[in-house]
Amino acid sequence: YAGGFLEHVLSVANTCIYFAEKYADMCPALDPPLDKDLVIAGGVLHDIGKVRELSLTATGAEYSVSGVLIGHMLQGRDILREAAAKHPIDDDKLLRLEHIIISHQRLPEWGAPKPPMTPEALLVHYADDCDAKLQMMMAAIVSEQGAGPLTSSRNPLRQRLYRGPLLVAEPASGGEDAPAHLDPQRATDHSQQLTDH
Numbered sequence: 001y002a003g004g005f006l007e008h009v010l011s012v013a014n015t016c017i018y019f020a021e022k023y024a025d026m027c028p029a030l031d032p033p034l035d036k037d038l039v040i041a042g043g044v045l046h047d048i049g050k051v052r053e054l055s056l057t058a059t060g061a062e063y064s065v066s067g068v069l070i071g072h073m074l075q076g077r078d079i080l081r082e083a084a085a086k087h088p089i090d091d092d093k094l095l096r097l098e099h100i101i102i103s104h105q106r107l108p109e110w111g112a113p114k115p116p117m118t119p120e121a122l123l124v125h126y127a128d129d130c131d132a133k134l135q136m137m138m139a140a141i142v143s144e145q146g147a148g149p150l151t152s153s154r155n156p157l158r159q160r161l162y163r164g165p166l167l168v169a170e171p172a173s174g175g176e177d178a179p180a181h182l183d184p185q186r187a188t189d190h191s192q193q194l195t196d197h
Helices: 002-026 036-045 065-069 072-086 091-103 119-143 184-195
Strands: 054-057 060-063
Touching (some): 002 036, 002 119, 036 091, 036 119, 072 091, 091 119
Antiparallel strands (some): 054 060
């Protein structure tokens, strides 16, 4: 998978499953109740517009013209509307799912036309943001092979990070590769895609 896109979507979806269960149980008085299915669908679909925003090339992914001019949130909403025209769903569910897609980045400077205004949209935003930020942090820690326990602030998070003794330990005996989530190349590829988040 190019740039870690499917790994990111799966991670966000799994976090959304956890959030949906946790907060539906914690907020039984919510009326209407928290829609767990909507949270999970939002986790799966929040970045669907990236299939139009990005074009795969021999050297990786580049932004399409429509991706630059419109962005993946509105393109994702368009994809959802196209699917709903063929497979109708309840108008309110469609509206709420559209809102999740267009608000999942929360801030206007990140491209969101609206902030999350429903509990479901807020949960998807934080699941997405947590995965993106943690991937950026891991990529920065793994890719900067300097001495000492702290990284520089030259990373997508623009802050120094504490590496700690475990991440600078010798590799496991037997020549085993680093775990996939700490592979510097995969982490760097995924981090680059998410910095355009």
